[in-house]
Amino acid sequence: MLDENHQRIECRIKGHFRTKGIKTTNPIAIGDHVRFQLQPNENIGVIEHIYERKNYIIRKATKLSKLSHIIASNLDQAIVIVTLAHPRTSTGFIDRFLVTAEAYHIPACIIFNKIDLYQEKLWDLHRNIKSMYEDIGYPCLEISVKTETNIDQVEKLLGQKTTLFAGHSGVGKSALINKLEADINIKIGNISDYHQKGKHTTTFAEMHELSNGGFIVDTPGIKEFGLIDFKIEEVAERFPEMRKYMHECRFNNCTHVHEPGCGVIKALQAGEISLSRYENYLNIISDDYFNEKQYQ
Numbered sequence: 359m360l361d362e363n364h365q366r367i368e369c370r371i372k373g374h375f376r377t378k379g380i381k382t383t384n385p386i387a388i389g390d391h392v393r394f395q396l397q398p399n400e401n402i403g404v405i406e407h408i409y410e411r412k413n414y415i416i417r418k419a420t421k422l423s424k425l426s427h428i429i430a431s432n433l434d435q436a437i438v439i440v441t442l443a444h445p446r447t448s449t450g451f452i453d454r455f456l457v458t459a460e461a462y463h464i465p466a467c468i469i470f471n472k473i474d475l476y477q478e479k480l481w482d483l484h485r486n487i488k489s490m491y492e493d494i495g496y497p498c499l500e501i502s503v504k505t506e507t508n509i510d511q512v513e514k515l516l517g518q519k520t521t522l523f524a525g526h527s528g529v530g531k532s533a534l535i536n537k538l539e540a541d542i543n544i545k546i547g548n549i550s551d552y553h554q555k556g557k558h559t560t561t562f563a564e565m566h567e568l569s570n571g572g573f574i575v576d577t578p579g580i581k582e583f584g585l586i587d588f589k590i591e592e593v594a595e596r597f598p599e600m601r602k603y604m605h606e607c608r609f610n611n612c613t614h615v616h617e618p619g620c621g622v623i624k625a626l627q628a629g630e631i632s633l634s635r636y637e638n639y640l641n642i643i644s645d646d647y648f649n650e651k652q653y654q
């Protein structure tokens with residue numbers, strides 16, 4: 359834990375903490391704000407209270423488990439780092455990330471890295487994809503960690519905020535974090551989530567403090583914060599551009615696939631919704647997750 363002077367204090371937990379509405383495997387998570395009491399003659403604190411979380415992202419402890427694991431809390435924004443160079447991030451990956459962020463009501467941004475590798479053709483593709491996301495309302499940055507292009511814009515974006523970083527392996531997430539740390543003289547050492555040792559070795563998130571007052575929560579990948587207790591009819595609500603047209607659907611449980619009088623399909627045909635996003639929507643709703651749920 360960090361105290362009011364930004365000193366790192368090791369803390370223990372006293373008693374039981376419950377999270378309203380869900381059963382969790384970890385009482386305390388990365389990003390929690392707590393009240394703790396420093397023990398006399400010891401450099402150890404005892405956590406007495408967890409302040410109400412503004413938001414939190416969770417995953418199920420196991421696929422069919424009723425227990426959830428809180429990955430991080432009190433996030434101001436979520437950023438997915440992607441690249442159209444190598445290894446190329448699919449829009450399917452991006453859309454799953456955005457849907458998850460929407461589900462948690464966390465503002466999302468996209469950072470396109472490795473633009474130093476873009477050739478003319480890739481720039482064309484990039485411009486199309488970027489404007490598609492900007493039109494929906496997601497801010498986009500284009501950067502190169504290698505040539506240090508627009509790193510200052512990333513710094514600006516992170517100042518005073520707690521930001522979740524996601525991205526699949528190889529996009530340059532670590533390189534970016536190292537660049538940010540070196541540039542702004544980040545404090546040495548991480549504030550790591552030591553509770554995740556042992557039973558839950560697959561989940562690992564770390565929090566880094568930035569000297570501009572921001573915090574980065576680094577997660578290993580989108581799979582770690584999957585959708586929980588999501589109904590199939592709710593998925594379209596997580597696509598802001600579909601949400602706009604849903605009220606025009608004839609049926610209020612419309613899945614926007616084959617139903618007559620569907621406002622979303624009408625908007626798709628009119629070019630108001632991009633085919634790429636719609637296809638990724640179809641992909642998400644055909645997930646095993648929903649198919650298994652239907653038979654429960």
Ligand code: GDP
Binds near residue numbers: 528530531
């Ligand atoms: P992570 O798995 O997302 O953490 O990716 P890394 O930070 O380990 O980077 C993966 C590879 O991409 C490394 O070889 C980096 O040197 C390289 N890389 C990262 N950023 C850039 C960039 O902006 N341009 C280029 N050309 N390579 C980059």
Ligand code: ZN
Binds near residue numbers: 607608612622623
């Ligand atoms: Zn519909």
